[in-house]
Each structure stands twice: as structure tokens, then as C-alpha cells.
Amino acid sequence: MLNRRLLRIKVMQALYAYQQAIAADLLLAQDRIAAAFEPDLTADKAPDRRLLEGQRKLGEAQLREWHRTGELPEAGADDQAVASAVQAAIAYYQRLVQKEGAFYGGQLLHGAESIHDQYLHLLNMPQALLEVITEDNEREARRFTGRRFEAADSARLFANAAFEKVRENEQLLQTTIKHKLQWTDSEELEALREAWQKEIKPDPTVQTYLSGKPTGLVETDYETDMELLRHLYKEFVFKGEALPRWLEANDLNWEENRPIVRNLVLKTLKMLPYPAEPTQELMNLSANWQDDRDFAETLYKQTLEDDAKSEKLIAESVQNWDVERVALLDKIILKMALCEMQLFRGIPVKVTINEYIEISKLYSTPKSKQFVNGILDKLAQDLAASGDIRKSGRGLLDNQ
Structure with a gap:
């Protein structure tokens, strides 16, 4: 589950991104001063380029001084144009800074809450894997040169009761539809296909499972199915090559989020024994997300203040x-x-x-x-x- 250290890290990252953004905003404010003293090439009278250049440099120096100390020198009668340009640039900069603070605060909370969506998304992996295998089997059946493998090789996966237990969970079904957490991205499905063909199917544990036969004891067979599902997650989602590579490439925070997501997934599987009903409630992001959310939001805002x-x-x-x-x-x-x-x-x-x-x-x-x-x-x-x-x-x- 999500812990306070990870929340502190999320706040730190948001504050770092904010600082980088406002540094760029200061340059934009400086550009506004430069634009204010650009020569007007359409004017009837030729512009005094030396004067404009001097005003630009003075304005930029005053903006930097204001940014460093929070104070501006008093404007004399001869530099009202500079004072006006600097004041406009400061107002522009302050508007940008206010927007950056709100934006990165929102990104902070979204980044933390997206961990829960990632966890639920990965719970849909078994169903996506079956769809990939079905597509491969159908493609093989249409080959003019004959099959390279038999569809029956993977038949036991389609009867896996643990896959079904996860798939029929009502909360997962509803949240998947609401938040669009299905495996629909073509590149992600291709990563899953690569994992199946190169890593999962050749794996000795998976081969032993596929070649074995159910005992006929429902709960015993269910535990065997669940153990296989846990193995898939541990070895090929949170370790392995193809899927971790995809996850890391598409989530810059995957490495720090991975232990939390792994913990949520594996604890959820423990909560789904054979008697579990489809109404079984899934794991939450934290024991009290509202308290944790308030902690992160308050820490971010007060640190800025x-x-x-x-x-x-x-x-x-x-x-x-x-x-x-x-x-x-x-x-x-x-x-x-x-x-x-x-x-x-x-x-x-x-x-x-x-x-x-x-x-x-x-x-x-x-x-x-x-x-x-x-x-x-x-x-x-x-x-x-x-x-x-x-x-x-x-x-x-x-x-x-």
C-alpha cells in the first residue's frame, strides 16, 4: 500500500518540476521586456537603437533584481517606459507562477492516485493474455503452411479458475469501464504477446502447469490455478523483460511505484480464495487515502507558501x-x-x-x-x- 515516504517523494518531484517551470517563466517575462524595446521598423522616425538597447538591459536587470530581493528601484522621470515594461513583466510572471503552483499540485495528486489505476489495470492482465493467445491461435489456424503450434498447448489457461475469479470481480469490472483500464493499447498488447511467446510459454513452471491435468478436487485445483497466476505476476509483470520494459517506458515513475503496485496486486490475489464472492472489495490505495491526500496536498502548498x-x-x-x-x-x-x-x-x-x-x-x-x-x-x-x-x-x- 501507499506509504508516506512515497508521498513525500511525489511532493518533492512536484516541487522540483514547479521550480524548473518558474525558472522558464522568468525567462519568458524577460522576453516580454525585450519585446517592449524592439525597434519599430514601421515608425516614421528612425528608432534610437542605442536607447532601446539600454532600456532593455536596464529593464532586464531590474527584473532580475526584483526576483532576487523582491524590491524594485524607484522609477525616475527618464525611465518611466522601463518601469512600465518591468511592472508588466512582473505581473505576467506572477500569473504564470500562480498557474504553475496549481498545475503541479494537481499533477502531484494525479500521480499518486494513478498508482491505484495502474494496479487495477494490471489485474486485467490475465484476460488480456487470454485474448492475445486466442488471437495467436486464430492466426495460426489460418496459415496456409500449417500450424507452428497446437492451440491445445494453452488450453488449461482458458479453464484457469483464478483468472475467472479476478475477471468476475464486480468492483474491477465497474472501475475498469469507468476509468478505461482495459488492455487496448496496441503496443502494450504487443509487449504482452512478446512476453507470452518468449518468456511465459517457455517457462518450466508454466509448461508443467499446461501439461498437467486437474485433480478433480475443486479447491485444490483452484489453488494450483492461483499459484500459476501469482507466478505470472511475480516473474513476468514485476520482473522479466517485455512487460517491465513497456511499463517503465510508459510511466516515468514506474520504478518507484512498482513495489506499491506489486504489493497491491499480490495482496489482492490473497483476498480471492475459492469461496470469495464477486462482490469482494479490492485493495485501497492506502488505509486512509483522504488523510494521506490531505498530508501531501498540505505539505506541497505550505512548502511553497x-x-x-x-x-x-x-x-x-x-x-x-x-x-x-x-x-x-x-x-x-x-x-x-x-x-x-x-x-x-x-x-x-x-x-x-x-x-x-x-x-x-x-x-x-x-x-x-x-x-x-x-x-x-x-x-x-x-x-x-x-x-x-x-x-x-x-x-x-x-x-x-
Whole structure:
């Protein structure tokens, strides 16, 4: 199931994408200033190119200064045109920034919720596999040169009761239709076909199953069918070549989502023993998705809101080091941790620090672990002493 660490990673990725986007937006705002001082080639009087060039450079310098300090110099009588162009560029930039914040916040939640859709999509794999095999068998039957293999080779799969148990689940059927989670993409089906022909069918475990005969004991045969289904997922969906390659190519976050999706799929199969009814409820994304959603959304929004304050705290704690030289990802990790320590009173400070140290090890530079640990440890003590960190709840004491 989805855990808080993965949610923190999703928030970090959204904040990183946001920072990249607003950096590009600043360049767009700068382009607006340049456009304001382009020579008008249709004017009756020849434009003063040197004056326009000087105004452009002054405007761009003022925009950069405003972006760095939040302040603009007072406009003199001679540079009203520059002041007007800079103000327009700032307003344009601020509109873009507001849109970016909303967009990447929405992408964050969509990215987390899409994990559940991916899990349900993969539960439809057995049905898709049977359709691929049927298509292959029909194609072989039409060959003028005769069959290369017998359809009966895969007959036992079509009688697999575990496949049927998954396929008839009402929640899966309804959600598949509602969210369009069927296997309909031609390239995805081709990856499944490649997996069947090159990996699944030649597999010794699969061959043993296909060549075997049911015992006649319904529950015993069902468990054999379910064990085969678990084997398919473990060895050819979450491992193997063709399907993992397809999944990774079409989901940039597949590697970090894979353990969660794998856990959801395999736990679901355990919830579907022979007596399970079609009304059996499937696994949820988390134990309480609304709480987890609120956590991620609040962490994202508050980290953005506290950006200037957190930047100042980091700058004051980084001795003999220009804060501008701190890796962007490290700054994002530090700002998220500072926000979490101050905002979420039920999460112990040590838990927060350890979580972000682990995230820095996975995603940032080789030296980030020590850097993040040192800065957060110092800031946590300072903020606790000033009363900005107050922890309370079961097992917690204020300011601990």
C-alpha cells in the first residue's frame, strides 16, 4: 500500500518540476521586456537603437533584481517606459507562477492516485493474455503452411479458475469501464504477446502447469490455478523483460511505484480464495487515502507558501557557503522537512529528519545525506528552542 515516504517523494518531484517551470517563466517575462524595446521598423522616425538597447538591459536587470530581493528601484522621470515594461513583466510572471503552483499540485495528486489505476489495470492482465493467445491461435489456424503450434498447448489457461475469479470481480469490472483500464493499447498488447511467446510459454513452471491435468478436487485445483497466476505476476509483470520494459517506458515513475503496485496486486490475489464472492472489495490505495491526500496536498502548498522564510533559515544555517550554491534538490528537501517539522504536530522530529535523509540518499548527490542531516539537526534544535516546533500527541511531548 501507499506509504508516506512515497508521498513525500511525489511532493518533492512536484516541487522540483514547479521550480524548473518558474525558472522558464522568468525567462519568458524577460522576453516580454525585450519585446517592449524592439525597434519599430514601421515608425516614421528612425528608432534610437542605442536607447532601446539600454532600456532593455536596464529593464532586464531590474527584473532580475526584483526576483532576487523582491524590491524594485524607484522609477525616475527618464525611465518611466522601463518601469512600465518591468511592472508588466512582473505581473505576467506572477500569473504564470500562480498557474504553475496549481498545475503541479494537481499533477502531484494525479500521480499518486494513478498508482491505484495502474494496479487495477494490471489485474486485467490475465484476460488480456487470454485474448492475445486466442488471437495467436486464430492466426495460426489460418496459415496456409500449417500450424507452428497446437492451440491445445494453452488450453488449461482458458479453464484457469483464478483468472475467472479476478475477471468476475464486480468492483474491477465497474472501475475498469469507468476509468478505461482495459488492455487496448496496441503496443502494450504487443509487449504482452512478446512476453507470452518468449518468456511465459517457455517457462518450466508454466509448461508443467499446461501439461498437467486437474485433480478433480475443486479447491485444490483452484489453488494450483492461483499459484500459476501469482507466478505470472511475480516473474513476468514485476520482473522479466517485455512487460517491465513497456511499463517503465510508459510511466516515468514506474520504478518507484512498482513495489506499491506489486504489493497491491499480490495482496489482492490473497483476498480471492475459492469461496470469495464477486462482490469482494479490492485493495485501497492506502488505509486512509483522504488523510494521506490531505498530508501531501498540505505539505506541497505550505512548502511553497513558506519558501522565503525557509530560504532565509537555510541561508543563516549554511556557514561559509552561499545558499545559491546549494543543490536545488537539497533545498527542496530541506524546505519540505522544515515545513513538516513545524506544521505536522503528530510526526516526531526524528522521523521527519530520517525520512528526508533517506530521500536525499535516493535522489540527490552523494554528499547530500550528511549535508541534509547536519542542517536539519541544527535547525530543528533552533526552532524547538524558539517554540516554532511544538509536537503533541500519543507518545510525544511538546517541543520534542
